[in-house]
Amino acid sequence: MADKRPIVKTIGLSKVFKDFWRRDKVVAVRDLDLEIQPGEVFGLLGPNGSGKSTTIKIILGLLYPTRGRISIFGQPPTDVSIKKRIGYLPEESYLYRFLNARETLQLYGRLFQQAGEMRASRIDKLLEMVGLQHQARRRIGEYSKGMARRIGLAQALINDPDFLILDEPTTGLDPIGTRQIKELIRELGRRGKTILLSSHLLTDVQDVCDRVCILYGGQVRAHGPVEQLLSQEDFTQITAPRLAPRTVEEIRQVIQRQQGSEAVTISHPTERLEDYFIRIVQQAQAASVVTSGAQMGGALPDFLSEQEGDALIESLVSAAVPAPVLSEESVTTMPEPAVSTEIISELVSGPATDRQSFTVIPPPPPVKEQVDQTVLDDLLGSPEDQHRG
Amino acid sequence: MGRIWAITWHTLREAIRMKVVLVMALLIVAVIVLIPQAVSRPGAPTTSIVQSFISWTLMPLGMILSFLAIFLSCQSISDEMYHRQIYMLLTKPLPRWQYILGKWLGVMLVISLLMLIGGLIIYTVALILAMPAYETRIVRLRDALDTGQVLVDLADLRMSGLAEETEFNPPIRVMEPADGQTPLKWDQSKARAVPWKELAPLAERLYVRIYDRPNDYYAMEHEVLTARATGKLQSPDFLAMAEMRLQQLKEQGVFDSTKTDENQARTALITEASQQWRTIGPGEQKSYTFGQLQWVNRSPTNILQLRYKATAFGYAADEVIQSQWFFGDPRVVTFFGPVPRRDVKDRYHVIPFRAHAVAPDGTLMVTVQNLDARRGEGSRHRGAVMNFESDEGMEVLYRIGSFGWNMFRTLLLVWCRVAFLAAAGVFAATFLSFPVACLFTFMTYILAIAKNFVTEALEFGGLGKGVLGPLEYLLKPMFDGLFYIWPDFSTYDALPQLVDGRVVTTVWSLTGVVQLVGLGALMFLLLGCVIFRQRQVAELSV
Ligand SMILES: Nc1ncnc2c1ncn2[C@@H]1O[C@H](COP(=O)(O)OP(=O)(O)OP(=O)(O)O)[C@@H](O)[C@H]1O
Numbered sequence: 001m002a003d004k005r006p007i008v009k010t011i012g013l014s015k016v017f018k019d020f021w022r023r024d025k026v027v028a029v030r031d032l033d034l035e036i037q038p039g040e041v042f043g044l045l046g047p048n049g050s051g052k053s054t055t056i057k058i059i060l061g062l063l064y065p066t067r068g069r070i071s072i073f074g075q076p077p078t079d080v081s082i083k084k085r086i087g088y089l090p091e092e093s094y095l096y097r098f099l100n101a102r103e104t105l106q107l108y109g110r111l112f113q114q115a116g117e118m119r120a121s122r123i124d125k126l127l128e129m130v131g132l133q134h135q136a137r138r139r140i141g142e143y144s145k146g147m148a149r150r151i152g153l154a155q156a157l158i159n160d161p162d163f164l165i166l167d168e169p170t171t172g173l174d175p176i177g178t179r180q181i182k183e184l185i186r187e188l189g190r191r192g193k194t195i196l197l198s199s200h201l202l203t204d205v206q207d208v209c210d211r212v213c214i215l216y217g218g219q220v221r222a223h224g225p226v227e228q229l230l231s232q233e234d235f236t237q238i239t240a241p242r243l244a245p246r247t248v249e250e251i252r253q254v255i256q257r258q259q260g261s262e263a264v265t266i267s268h269p270t271e272r273l274e275d276y277f278i279r280i281v282q283q284a285q286a287a288s289v290v291t292s293g294a295q296m297g298g299a300l301p302d303f304l305s306e307q308e309g310d311a312l313i314e315s316l317v318s319a320a321v322p323a324p325v326l327s328e329e330s331v332t333t334m335p336e337p338a339v340s341t342e343i344i345s346e347l348v349s350g351p352a353t354d355r356q357s358f359t360v361i362p363p364p365p366p367v368k369e370q371v372d373q374t375v376l377d378d379l380l381g382s383p384e385d386q387h388r389g
Numbered sequence: 390m391g392r393i394w395a396i397t398w399h400t401l402r403e404a405i406r407m408k409v410v411l412v413m414a415l416l417i418v419a420v421i422v423l424i425p426q427a428v429s430r431p432g433a434p435t436t437s438i439v440q441s442f443i444s445w446t447l448m449p450l451g452m453i454l455s456f457l458a459i460f461l462s463c464q465s466i467s468d469e470m471y472h473r474q475i476y477m478l479l480t481k482p483l484p485r486w487q488y489i490l491g492k493w494l495g496v497m498l499v500i501s502l503l504m505l506i507g508g509l510i511i512y513t514v515a516l517i518l519a520m521p522a523y524e525t526r527i528v529r530l531r532d533a534l535d536t537g538q539v540l541v542d543l544a545d546l547r548m549s550g551l552a553e554e555t556e557f558n559p560p561i562r563v564m565e566p567a568d569g570q571t572p573l574k575w576d577q578s579k580a581r582a583v584p585w586k587e588l589a590p591l592a593e594r595l596y597v598r599i600y601d602r603p604n605d606y607y608a609m610e611h612e613v614l615t616a617r618a619t620g621k622l623q624s625p626d627f628l629a630m631a632e633m634r635l636q637q638l639k640e641q642g643v644f645d646s647t648k649t650d651e652n653q654a655r656t657a658l659i660t661e662a663s664q665q666w667r668t669i670g671p672g673e674q675k676s677y678t679f680g681q682l683q684w685v686n687r688s689p690t691n692i693l694q695l696r697y698k699a700t701a702f703g704y705a706a707d708e709v710i711q712s713q714w715f716f717g718d719p720r721v722v723t724f725f726g727p728v729p730r731r732d733v734k735d736r737y738h739v740i741p742f743r744a745h746a747v748a749p750d751g752t753l754m755v756t757v758q759n760l761d762a763r764r765g766e767g768s769r770h771r772g773a774v775m776n777f778e779s780d781e782g783m784e785v786l787y788r789i790g791s792f793g794w795n796m797f798r799t800l801l802l803v804w805c806r807v808a809f810l811a812a813a814g815v816f817a818a819t820f821l822s823f824p825v826a827c828l829f830t831f832m833t834y835i836l837a838i839a840k841n842f843v844t845e846a847l848e849f850g851g852l853g854k855g856v857l858g859p860l861e862y863l864l865k866p867m868f869d870g871l872f873y874i875w876p877d878f879s880t881y882d883a884l885p886q887l888v889d890g891r892v893v894t895t896v897w898s899l900t901g902v903v904q905l906v907g908l909g910a911l912m913f914l915l916l917g918c919v920i921f922r923q924r925q926v927a928e929l930s931v
């Protein structure tokens with residue numbers, strides 16, 4: 001990584017989506033100047049529809065810019081040879097439902113013309129990394145959203161890319177997966193890879209990114225190294241392992257003694273980028289910057305009437321019971337709702353002994369915690385079971 | 390190459406996983422099983438059963454594969470765009486032209502696979518259906534000789550008696566019953582070969598194997614399950630003949646150019662000359678020459694066929710024409726004949742003859758004698774006049790290849806047509822949504838099938854006088870240009886030839902490969918690549 005030429009460089013990049021008659025419809029990216037340096041983790045932030053994914057697609061050559069210039073590894077995005085060094089995880093999983101995980105990775109590996117043995121060993125390692133080595137023989141169509149996402153991540157890494165583009169990598173992932181991605185980005189960053197990350201999880205962005213750029217309406221509203229953006233000269237932040245209340249109190253007293261200031265807050269630094277982000281977006285909105293994306297959400301619509309919490313649940317539950325789930329004949333032969341529920345529970349749970357646990361469903365008796373517990377136990381296995389298992 | 394193959398293999402796998410291949414294979418099998426039953430007539434000769442089986446299964450096979458190619462080529466690209474899986478492919482080091490080419494190859498791989506399955510089944514079933522014609526019987530040699538039967542493993546006994554043929558015919562396989570009883574089963578290992586010369590005294594004791602239905606056998610083996618080339622009838626210069634006659638008439642003072650239009654007279658004389666040339670009066674004989682026979686193996690054991698259809702003017706008893714045929718120019722080659730014939734008029738008949746009648750320069754002289762002569766003095770019967778109606782009225786056929794390879798070349802032409810359609814579909818899918826692309830490709834198909842018809846329809850009516858008025862002057866060259874490059878599928882349809890046991894030449898199938906694949910499909914694929922390179926795949930696609 002000796003050469004310090006930027007990996008991605010855009011000058012005055014604009015993307016205008018036109019309609020059928022070639023009239024401008026949406027300005028998705030507006031005069032974007034961007035530079036991503038080798039070895040840095042770059043965060044692309046912005047509200048929904050601010051042009052993050054569009055920018056990424058232009059970088060990848062899936063869209064062509066309307067105006068402006070762009071180069072990746074010093075080449076135009078249409079150059080095929082640079083794709084060898086790029087890994088891309090799109091914002092949703094666009095995988096083939098009829099392939100299993102291993103076949104999927106094989107397909108993409110083949111496109112990099114990897115030798116069979118190396119490909120196989122890489123695939124094994126990647127499957128292990130995303131924790132799907134035991135599900136590798138199942139079709140992707142059967143996968144849950146998060147599982148498919150993990151395969152998407154694995155395919156992005158199959159060519160050991162120098163430049164990794166992750167468009168909202170954590171959507172659909174469980175907390176552990178999210179954590180893993182964060183670790184992964186950090187680790188890859190340490191190894192000198194360049195990463196472009198678009199995400200809405202600002203805490204994580206703040207943790208892993210060297211530099212960020214906040215888009216609004218396709219325009220850059222703020223950009224720079226994270227610490228620099230967030231450092232407020234008027235404030236000082238102390239970061240320490242979790243402090244005992246007594247220590248906190250002492251620190252507070254020390255500060256008061258030394259500076260005579262009352263305005264001391266002690267909190268976790270996680271909120272900071274979020275605050276910053278919201279401030280930037282609000283500023284942009286106040287300055288009535290044009291956006292074709294989403295505005296900040298407003299108040300609840302007034303048709304959502306207010307109801308007592310219990311009553312609401314009750315009405316939903318009671319509405320659910322007579323719902324025509326049953327086939328015609330069972331309705332005619334057994335008109336009593338009480339009986340129907342029995343049928344339901346029989347259908348659902350099979351053995352008659354389990355029936356009582358489903359008596360939660362019929363309307364009159366309100367939901368009891370006691371009963372709830374048994375249902376949960378049935379579903380998850382009782383705590384004793386888990387110990388034994 | 391590796392990347393193209395990855396896309397190709399992926400396309401094939403998609404078709405397999407989505408059960409396309411399975412369902413289509415079942416459909417093809419169903420067609421092969423059901424159609425012969427629908428078209429078969431009880432009591433039809435084996436040859437016509439086999440012929441209608443071949444044409445009624447190969448035609449639907451071609452259509453099914455065409456539809457499948459249209460559907461698959463449009464679907465496999467449109468679907469990937471619609472579901473955006475293409476993002477994942479084009480962000481890999483995969484040039485777009487390789488993607489297009491890989492897709493087309495993938496579709497063609499599916500087609501080839503199904504064509505192979507269908508072709509093999511049809512070929513096998515056709516041979517099974519033909520089997521009754523090859524059934525044999527064991528008879529005493531004497532009986533076989535007396536009735537002029539067709540011997541298995543040997544040339545045609547119908548052609549002449551035993552004695553004259555000894556020098557040409559290889560030894561024939563016979564069986565001699567040890568216990569004096571008729572052998573019931575032919576045992577090739579126990580059969581021995583005996584030269585023709587020695588056969589005559591043994592004719593009572595020996596047994597030979599003959600075809601149970603010799604006519605069926607002959608037609609099947611030499612007219613259906615074969616690939617025959619033709620020698621063409623060389624017609625004389627009728628114009629010169631007419632000119633000469635005209636001169637004669639003038640000299641005789643019969644023709645007066647002031648009263649009759651000379652051109653009209655010439656046309657009439659040409660017609661008359663050609664009619665005369667095709668006509669043989671009662672008791673007369675005429676010689677005809679065939680050309681283009683230089684590829685014929687002139688060995689006497691090689692049997693050629695003369696196929697003819699004659700009509701009879703005047704009275705022909707029982708609609709039968711009696712004639713006698715001689716093959717070969719006696720001044721140049723060993724001639725063969727006479728072959729006496731009694732053939733029903735207005736039907737095609739096949740006369741087998743030996744190949745050594747063909748002259749070394751590849752011409753063959755055939756002399757026909759009309760035996761339907763006047764029946765004695767004072768008889769009111771004047772004899773029938775024999776007439777070969779057209780150039781197809783007489784042709785020489787010779788075996789040049791096997792049925793299997795002929796069918797292969799026929800299917801190759803089908804493959805080329807389908808390849809053209811698949812390329813059109815791939816092209817359309819690069820810029821059209823699935824239904825529109827399908828429609829476009831389907832129109833391409835229809836236009837290519839009906840090109841003849843459409844061309845005629847468009848040429849109907851004068852230029853500039855139609856509904857579009859002067860605009861037609863603008864549209865006409867466009868249509869003409871389009872129609873010039875648009876292929877005419879009917880010129881690549883070899884099915885009638887195959888069914889008729891005529892050779893589908895390698896040149897013909899290569900023409901198909903060059904024009905439909907090398908030019909047509911390539912043009913579509915190139916256009917597709919050009920358009921696809923401009924295409925922003927992440928633009929809204931519905
Ligand atoms: N193919 C398209 N055709 C027309 N407009 C589009 C197209 N793709 C994106 N846009 C518009 O461009 C703008 C930016 O979209 P983009 O997908 O880049 O947003 P984003 O920042 O990724 O949002 P999110 O956070 O929701 O993923 C939006 O207004 C969107 O409607």
Ligand SMILES: [Mg+2]
Pocket residue numbers: 052053054091167
């Ligand atoms: Mg996005």
